[in-house]
Structures are given as C-alpha cells and as structure tokens.
Amino acid sequence: MARMNLLPWREDKRKQQSKMFGIQVASGVALTLVGCMVANIYISGNADYQKQRNSYLQGEIYSLESQLTEIAELETTKSKLLSRMEIIQQLQTQRPQVVHLFHEIATAIPSGIQLSEMRQAGERLTLIGSTQSNSRVSEFMRLLDASPWMSGPSVKNITAKKDSNSSTFELVLTHTAPGAKKLSQDEDQNNG
Numbered sequence: 001m002a003r004m005n006l007l008p009w010r011e012d013k014r015k016q017q018s019k020m021f022g023i024q025v026a027s028g029v030a031l032t033l034v035g036c037m038v039a040n041i042y043i044s045g046n047a048d049y050q051k052q053r054n055s056y057l058q059g060e061i062y063s064l065e066s067q068l069t070e071i072a073e074l075e076t077t078k079s080k081l082l083s084r085m086e087i088i089q090q091l092q093t094q095r096p097q098v099v100h101l102f103h104e105i106a107t108a109i110p111s112g113i114q115l116s117e118m119r120q121a122g123e124r125l126t127l128i129g130s131t132q133s134n135s136r137v138s139e140f141m142r143l144l145d146a147s148p149w150m151s152g153p154s155v156k157n158i159t160a161k162k163d164s165n166s167s168t169f170e171l172v173l174t175h176t177a178p179g180a181k182k183l184s185q186d187e188d189q190n191n192g
Contacts, residue, residue, distance in 0.1 A: 108143035
C-alpha cells in the first residue's frame with residue numbers, strides 16, 4: 001500500500017476553515033454592528049419624534065392655560081360689571097323714593113306736630129319733633145303705618161316739657177318700597 005501524507009492537505013483545510021470562520025465572525029460582528037446602528041437610529045428617531053410631540057403638547061397646554069387665565073379675568077370683570085350694574089339699578093329705583101318719603105311724611109303730619117329732625121340709617125328712619133298732645137303722635141303713627149312707603153312705626157320716647165304744654169317725641173320706623181309691605185303680609189298669610 002502506498003503511503004500518502006495528508007498533513008499538508010489537512011493543514012490547508014484547517015487554514016481554509018479558520019479563514020472561513022474569521023470571515024463568518026467578521027460578518028456576524030458587522031451584521032451585529034449594522035443591526036445596532038439601525039436600532040439606534042430607529043430608537044433615536046422615535047425619541048426625537050416623541051420629543052417633538054411633547055413640545056407641541058406643552059405649547060398647546062401653555063396656550064390653553066393662557067386662554068383659561070384670560071377667561072378667568074373676563075369672568076371677574078363680568079362679575080364686577082354686573083355688580084356695578086346692580087348698584088346702578090338700585091340707585092335708579094331708590095332715586096324717587098326720597099321724594100315719595102318726604103311727600104308721605106308731609107301728608108301724614110297732623111296739625112299740632114312739628115318735626116325738628118329726621119335721620120335715616122339704611123332702611124331705618126328716626127323722626128324727632130314736638131307735639132301738643134300724645135294723641136296726635138298716635139294719629140301720626142297710624143297715618144305713617146297706612147303709608148305704602150313706611151312700616152312699623154314705634155315710639156322710642158316721649159318727654160314732656162316742663163315750661164309748656166308740649167312734649168318732644170322720637171319715632172322709629174322702616175322705610176319700605178310700596179310692594180314690600182304687601183309681599184311680607186302675603187308671606188305671613190301663606191305661612192300661617
């Protein structure tokens with residue numbers, strides 16, 4: 001039998017296999033690097049896109065917050081204007097009440113009574129004057145109570161003067177609008 005030396009052939013085959021293995025490892029590493037770069041680019045692109053979306057949403061949120069503060073300012077301005085309008089309406093309705101009040105007091109004063117002072121605090125009215133007799137004060141109170149512009153007259157005090165037949169008095173009553181007295185009576189009837 002002939003002897004063959006297979007060592008050089010095996011050596012060549014080993015070199016060829018190791019060269020192929022090196023190529024495969026290099027191509028695997030290259031493919032891995034390319035895959036990592038593609039994944040990195042994809043993730044970076046998504047992150048940038050999400051940052052753009054977040055900045056857009058932040059801008060919209062800021063815009064809406066500024067609109068909300070503007071709306072709140074408009075609401076406070078509106079409420080201030082409405083309260084001013086209400087005050088103006090109250091003043092407009094109360095303007096003729098002073099004239100009616102003086103007219104009602106002037107027509108309700110019986111002879112023998114002189115008023116020296118009249119004070120008003122809110123709806124409360126205080127009348128101070130002098131009279132010749134207490135019965136005239138009672139008549140004055142009845143006439144004031146019959147007026148639609150006044151209600152609840154009561155005597156706070158009556159003081160007789162020593163040097164004359166007259167006395168001083170102080171009446172307290174409530175200044176009301178014509179419909180208020182009727183409304184309160186209707187409410188009392190409905191509750192009773």
